[in-house]
Amino acid sequence: MERVYINTISGHEGKEVTLKGWLYNIRSSGKLIFPEFRDGTGLIQGVVSKNEVDEKVWNDFNDLTQESSVIVTGLVTKHPKKEDTYEIQVKNLEIIQIAEPYPITPKEHGVDFLSDRRHLWLRSQRQAAILRIRNELVQSIREYMYNNGFILFDTPIFTPNACEGTSTLFATDYFDLGKAYLSQSGQLYAEAGAIALGKVYTFGPTFRAENSMTRRHITEFWMMEPEMAYYDIDDNMDLIEDFLEYVIQRVLKNCSKELKSIGRDTSKLENVLKPFPRITYEEAVEILREKDIPLIKKTENGEEHIRPFPFGEDFGAPHEEAIVENFNKPVMVHRWPAEAKAFYMKRDPKDPKIVLGVDVLAPEGFGEIIGGSQREDNLELLKQRIIEHDLPIEAFSWYIDLRRFGSVPHSGFGLGLERLVSWVCNLDHIREAIPFPRRPNRITP
RNA sequence: UCGAGGAUAGCUCAAUGGUGGAGCAUUCGGCUGUUAACCGAAGGGUUGGGGGUUCGAGUCCCCCUCCUCGAGCCA
Structure with a gap:
């Protein structure tokens, strides 16, 4: 038979x-x-x-x-x-x-009950469909990269120091060498790869020890980070656009059954075609001012609403939402105030207060799925930035070397896989986008 | 970390300060086209933990634990 x-x-x-x-x-x-x-x-x-x-x-x-x-x-x-x-x-x-009485019945269950039984929850049709879509997304990401001349460049997970210094790191004991930290980004290493191989990408788990308890955060997640030599910020945005269009259109084609089974309205994804809107941070602030969205600052006795939205401040969730609702595609917000961004971003030659960074905001309130930039390639400026950010310069000596030996303009970005899955599947919570999510209050099963 | 809400049967939830219930799940019975099947019956409870108010607390007050949602941080 x-x-x-x-x-x-x-x-x-x-x-x-x-x-x-x-x-x-x-x-x-x-x-x-x-x-x-x-x-x-x-x-x-x-x-x-x-x-x-x-x-x-x-x-x-x-x-x-x-x-x-x-x-x-x-x-x-x-x-x-x-x-x-x-x-x-x-x-x-x-x-x-013969199975013992199965705890997950065809009736409703609470999220905590299901999370405790994640190893069984995965068998339900909805969870299985989400993971098949995740598989298709990963496969299409790898194929896009392969077909476009990018070399897979695996970066270390044990690292001696912070990439950006700001985020909290998970520390482990590393023999006689003191503390090692779990990687929060492969970017700095990928930059070495781009100079060696032209175009590279790293795709692996990353770890953030931030106590973030929102539907958009997990402590262990998968990030895909391409890095390209001789790419400026505009080349970077061209790539992001082409890449996202390919990935979304392909998952629509190959996972129509799964998307239907989880009840995804795919009309909003079908719209993800080039070109995407590109607006500067300044233009984004204009949108916020037109919509009268204030900056909310916490003070000792509650919060303060500042309007009009002041130039130079970073956006929060309500701001991202207000910007995105003007468009029906991913929005690329570029050229940010330097103080809101990381040390390695290159300054805009036209305005030293601005960096050549770009955030990609997904439609439908899914927030930032990609963050990228052109990197600082000038030796002296990079050293200065590291000192300004109070980072231990010795730890970055190999990174600084990249600017001493054949420095070139280069760019890259980071894509959060689970955020992409959440958006494509229209998930209520990122915890369903990965088989075994890790959150500040959950490490089991 | 801050703010709001919550914890009652295996699960999802009801219960005006006055005898803790329902649906599903489980067990038993019925049904030849069911679709989260349906119909009948049974079993199932230290109401998260501790203290207090009261003749009487699931319900009101205090402390603790845990969870959820939102904010910040970010992918």
Whole structure:
């Protein structure tokens, strides 16, 4: 008997096949049982008729519990009521294991209950669909990079110091060498790679020990960071645009079934085509002033609302939202005030208070999915910035070397994978975008 | 870290300071086209922990623990 997967079942109509999987749900009606099977590729309903199977098979079905592992054999037929749906007329059943009472029922559950059982929650159709979409996104990112001449350049996870110095780092003991920190970005190393290989990208886990308890943050997440020699900020934005269009259009094409099953309105994603709006920070501030969105500052006795929005301040969630709602595509906000950004960003030659950085804000309130910049390539200016930011200059000696030996203009950006997944899937919370999320208050399972 | 809300059956939630309930899940019974199937029955509780007010506390007050949402930080 041929073993088939549920997602290819339509090609086996009228044939007897074997499915290896699990019991997803079961309903019965007197002398008929409707078991629903899953096998990791999809769901299919079985039909068991008491008059047409051995008594043992009938009795075995009555013993089955949710998530019991089973191998079933039967005839593939069209569903009598539903279009494009198939059923299996069960003839035989082999029980691999009777599952203990399964905690996740077809009814509603709270997020904490499900998170405690993440290892089981992953079996639900919605979670499985999200992870298939994640897989497609990762694959398309890698293919875009490969097809466009980027070299995969893996950067270390144990690092001796902070990349930007601002974010909190996870510390570990590293033999006799003192503390090592888990990487919060591969960028500085990728810059060395870009000078060596032209165009590179790093794609790996990153760690931020920030106590951020929002729907957009996890402490361990995957980041893809391309870095390109002889790219200025505008080349960088051209790349971001081309890259995002490719990835989104491809996931729409290859994951239409999964996107539909999680109820994603794909019309908003279909719109993600070049060109994307590019606005300067200054223009973004104009939008905020027109909409009368204030800067909210915390003071000793509550908060202070400052309007009009002052030039030079960084944006918070309400500001990003107000800017994004003017457009129906990702928005690239570029040329930021220097004090709001990292030390390695190159200053705008036209205005030393401005850096050549770019943030990409996703539509529908998903916030910053990409942050990038042209890097400071001048030896003296870079040293000066490191000192200004109060960073230990010895630790950056190898990084500074890149400006001593054949320095060139170069740029890059960082893409947060889980934020991309959240946006594509329209998730309420980033915790569903990764198999086992790590948050400040959760490290299990 | 700050602000707001919450913790009651295995799960999701009700309960005016006065005998703690329902749906689902589980067990048993019924039903030949069910779709979070349906119908009937049964079992299931130290109301997160500690203290206080009261004749009487799931309910009011204080402390603690944990969770959720929002803010900040960022991808």
